[in-house]
Amino acid sequence: MAVRHTPSDQLRQLPSGMPTWRYDLYPPVVLPDRAWPGRTLDRAPMWCAVDLRDGNQALPVPMDLDRKRQLFDLQVGMGFKEIEVGFPAASKTDFDFVRLLIEEDLVPDDVAIQVIMPAREELIRRTYESLRGVRRAVVHLYHSTSCLQREVVFGMTRDQVRDLAVRSTELAVKLALDMSDSCIQYEYTPESFTGTELDFALEISNAVASVWGPGPDAKMILNLPATVEMSTPNVYADQIEFLHRNLERRKDLVLSIHPHNDRGTAVAAAELACLAGAERIEGCLFGNGERTGNVDLVTLGLNLFTQGVDAMIDFSDLGSVAATVEHCNRLPVHPRHPYAGELVHTAFSGSHQDAVKKGFESMERQAAVAGKPVSEVPWAVPYLPIDPRDIGRDYEAVIRVNSQSGKAGAAYLLRSEYHLDLPRPLQIEFAGTIQQHTDATGEELSVQQIWTVFEREYLRADAPIELLDHRIGTADGDGSTSLECTVSLSGEPRSLRGRGEGTPGALLDGLVHAGLTGYELRHFAQHALTSVDGSRFAAYVQVAHQGRTTWGVGIDTDPDTAALRAVVGGVNRLRPGPAARQVAAPALQDASGAAL
């Protein structure tokens, strides 16, 4: 039992000082044998997109004909089969839009347009007028049934409200009969259903259905909206299950829901309501709509998709869908919007980046074993519930680097954008350099900026030693490599000869003869750069000297030259003197050339 307080008690006692006493606890539904919690969502509901009506009525600037047309075409293209196109009795634009769709034959045969009307005779007549000549339409009657609205808006008793619904439906039947060439389906909404006593919602829905007289082959849509979301989603699900189980003509009805998002749980409410018996969902793309919006059809559809259930809607180019919706609504899609937001496939933080990188690598291995492209193996990348490519996004933004990032972030970007597969200890070393930059600026580093830092650190480490030319000897009997080369040592040309294990070992030996002693090779790795330009090689060398170690990197069209450059770079980075990394670092620039 919830503890209620009188106002004076409340103001005295509550730590927050908020006037909590002004709000009532929403009553639970008594339904002890509820069945919905044990069910699973395993099929798509029927979708009805109501952007052109409910979404439109919530816009500061409602859509003009051109925008309505663009959004309608988009929704048809995505596969919506029911589209509420307007409130034709409300405005000339809405009336004209319905006429345009009908007169210009813009509605495909398998799509039904839906129009809404209030329970007012002249507006019902005007609505039917807008539909003259339509092939197929849903005529949608609504009026509020809630306790609050009965009292403060209509000043009517329950019986009077039920009579209003019955009279309006009788008129709707008569006008539909006058349109015998059109297929008219009826939808009834006891608006503010979630503020209506359940027994009254049941009574009025039964009354309307018996006037319209639907059958199993000509079903009426009964739409039970959370006009205002007032409770936790489980309570809405209980309400839907109650109606689902108790409606007299259940088999003649399509049970529809229309959740709003006042508490931020519309998607959950819709999903639970479907478990509870709802078969159809009305909502808007990206959750536009009154106040905090209608339920978001994109999130609902992609929630199904990411469970392996076909939503029957095409979201494969979500960026274009978002761009059209943003244009038509003149409202932005939030950067954190599920699936569609600019930032929702991006990891900034180190441990997430590490997991994403490993996830991609694991997918690549699985694909290689299966002999398939990565796009054809099951998706399993930590922190990414969906493959961005499945909805038309690329992998460019999957990882972005700032001060919260670790070694994996920069390593992933160098690999994905520049095809460099850095050995793990080099990733760790380079991450330290990147961290210095991000800590110093507090800003994100773009992939180009990361490349600039990498180049400066590793690829331009060409002083005091610079490789001028070289000749590699064929392997001798002991398997070692011989090398003759010319280097510039602090500006002075020097010829070197060396022999050792591989090209790096031979060069280190040559350096000993030039007096540069004590350098040891700790690690050597090399790979081809798998870019369109497949003729280059990257070499990575870890060199140690007097207890210090560092890395050198070389890139060249010749693998031996790449290895030699890497050794030279590593030695330079360990030597005192004007090595590239010890020269005052030039300021980083952003893409526009502005200094960071």
Ligand SMILES: CC(=O)SCCNC(=O)CCNC(=O)[C@H](O)C(C)(C)COP(=O)(O)OP(=O)(O)OC[C@H]1O[C@@H](n2cnc3c(N)ncnc32)[C@H](O)[C@@H]1OP(=O)(O)O
């Ligand atoms: C939850 C929803 O989304 S419901 C859909 C709401 N959408 C809209 O309102 C958008 C379009 N609406 C409009 O353009 C206008 O409200 C119109 C054209 C429908 C009516 O305009 P007006 O005649 O000026 O009425 P207004 O909007 O001021 O007030 C509503 C009146 O209709 C009554 N009313 C409201 N809803 C309904 C309804 N569904 N059925 C019958 N009467 C209703 C109210 O009680 C009020 O009556 P009153 O004037 O006797 O007090």
Ligand SMILES: CC(C)C(=O)C(=O)O
């Ligand atoms: C008229 C109904 C369907 C509605 O828009 C609502 O309840 O929010």
